[in-house]
Amino acid sequence: MIKKIQAGDTEAFDTLVRKYYRSIYQFCYRRLNGDADAAADITQDVFLKLLENIQAVRMLGKFQNYLLTIAVNTCNNYFKKEKPAYVDLETLEIADETDSSLEKVIQKESRNAVRRAITELPDYQKEVIILRFYYDLKIKEIATITNAGVPTVKSRLQQGLKKLQRYLDDFRGGDNI
Amino acid sequence: MSKKIDGLQQWVQDYEVPEAPENRMEELISMGKSYMEGPEFNKNSLRNVFLSQLQYLPVSFWIVQVGFLIAVIAAVGLLGHFKVQLYYPLTVLAITIPFIVLLGVKQISKSNTYDMWEIEQSSRCQLVKLVACRMMIVGLFDLFFVIGVLVLMSYYYQKPIIGMILYGIVPLNISCASYLVTVTKGEKSEASYHLIACMVCLMITFSFILRQQVLFETSMIWMWAVFYVSSIIFLGKAIQKYLKYEKMIGELTWSLQ
Numbered sequence: 160m161i162k163k164i165q166a167g168d169t170e171a172f173d174t175l176v177r178k179y180y181r182s183i184y185q186f187c188y189r190r191l192n193g194d195a196d197a198a199a200d201i202t203q204d205v206f207l208k209l210l211e212n213i214q215a216v217r218m219l220g221k222f223q224n225y226l227l228t229i230a231v232n233t234c235n236n237y238f239k240k241e242k243p244a245y246v247d248l249e250t251l252e253i254a255d256e257t258d259s260s261l262e263k264v265i266q267k268e269s270r271n272a273v274r275r276a277i278t279e280l281p282d283y284q285k286e287v288i289i290l291r292f293y294y295d296l297k298i299k300e301i302a303t304i305t306n307a308g309v310p311t312v313k314s315r316l317q318q319g320l321k322k323l324q325r326y327l328d329d330f331r332g333g334d335n336i
Numbered sequence: 337m338s339k340k341i342d343g344l345q346q347w348v349q350d351y352e353v354p355e356a357p358e359n360r361m362e363e364l365i366s367m368g369k370s371y372m373e374g375p376e377f378n379k380n381s382l383r384n385v386f387l388s389q390l391q392y393l394p395v396s397f398w399i400v401q402v403g404f405l406i407a408v409i410a411a412v413g414l415l416g417h418f419k420v421q422l423y424y425p426l427t428v429l430a431i432t433i434p435f436i437v438l439l440g441v442k443q444i445s446k447s448n449t450y451d452m453w454e455i456e457q458s459s460r461c462q463l464v465k466l467v468a469c470r471m472m473i474v475g476l477f478d479l480f481f482v483i484g485v486l487v488l489m490s491y492y493y494q495k496p497i498i499g500m501i502l503y504g505i506v507p508l509n510i511s512c513a514s515y516l517v518t519v520t521k522g523e524k525s526e527a528s529y530h531l532i533a534c535m536v537c538l539m540i541t542f543s544f545i546l547r548q549q550v551l552f553e554t555s556m557i558w559m560w561a562v563f564y565v566s567s568i569i570f571l572g573k574a575i576q577k578y579l580k581y582e583k584m585i586g587e588l589t590w591s592l593q
Contacts, residue, residue, distance in 0.1 A: 169369040184356040199360040273351045292348045
């Protein structure tokens, strides 16, 4: 597919975007603390950057990882230019007035808690956690994507996990009360 | 610990992301398509890589090459003017060819001999593509250089131009192939010494061979044609192996990253 795009096949680009758009958008959304507009802008930048450098693309690994590398760098550049927008997590919730069973309420609370926990992680821990848990990537792959050493990624992951665990314990503790 | 991580993993999955905006995706596809149809697309084409590599070769390299070209043309012109034996201008070429080719090969293999491939890899452009472009630039310059001198010699010595070109191109091909084999096979840290040793061997061999008057008789032109074909095959194999070696380095770097 990359070869086709390199040769100027626009349909191949169409197929590629439809295949990977959702995955990259999800990364950007989580990385940008749930800012949907910014996530769509960054996702657009990722694919346009890919097009600008399409002749230099060397496919030796998973293509999604290549896109994630661009996404990580684009998100980091975004934060360098703009102050991160912290979205009010309550407003993101889709109101469900009709179904207010206990299970649903707990699920909603859990969703809010995990969003808050990930949002409050430092950026370098956040990207490692997102790549590890939502993309199921290996430490070595995360190291390549984030341009960091394997020990650094391991340490960021451990620190991030500890913080998340604390949040989870707090959440469960709160639940129990 | 593993149980805790499993629990965490399950918990983080609760972070749902809303559906990707369909309209933004369609907008992106249309933007991408218009970009692909515009003039900016394919800026990293082979032509652009070629031009970038032309800039990569240092000015000092071109000064030395052009200096040599002028000196050799002057020497051949002078020898031709005084109608000295053909052996002498051929000896000048026999010494010059391995030297100018060595200068070119050192520029081409700079990435390996000085461990610069890490920097060049960061450009995300295939190292083998860059090397092939450099090889083409330097090779074409050397080819025109040698052909120019040979045409001048054929003019002074009234020899058939095809025969005269073969006398120069065969040593040129052999020199290029020998250096490439030396770089591919030899130890990286000692590449410079090996290349210089190779240059001395080539100079001595060519000077000795070109002394044999019998080789320059008109009847021997077929033998030179055979030499030429053999040297082209040898050079082709050497280039293929060298580019494979460069590609291997490129892929190794990617894996290490």
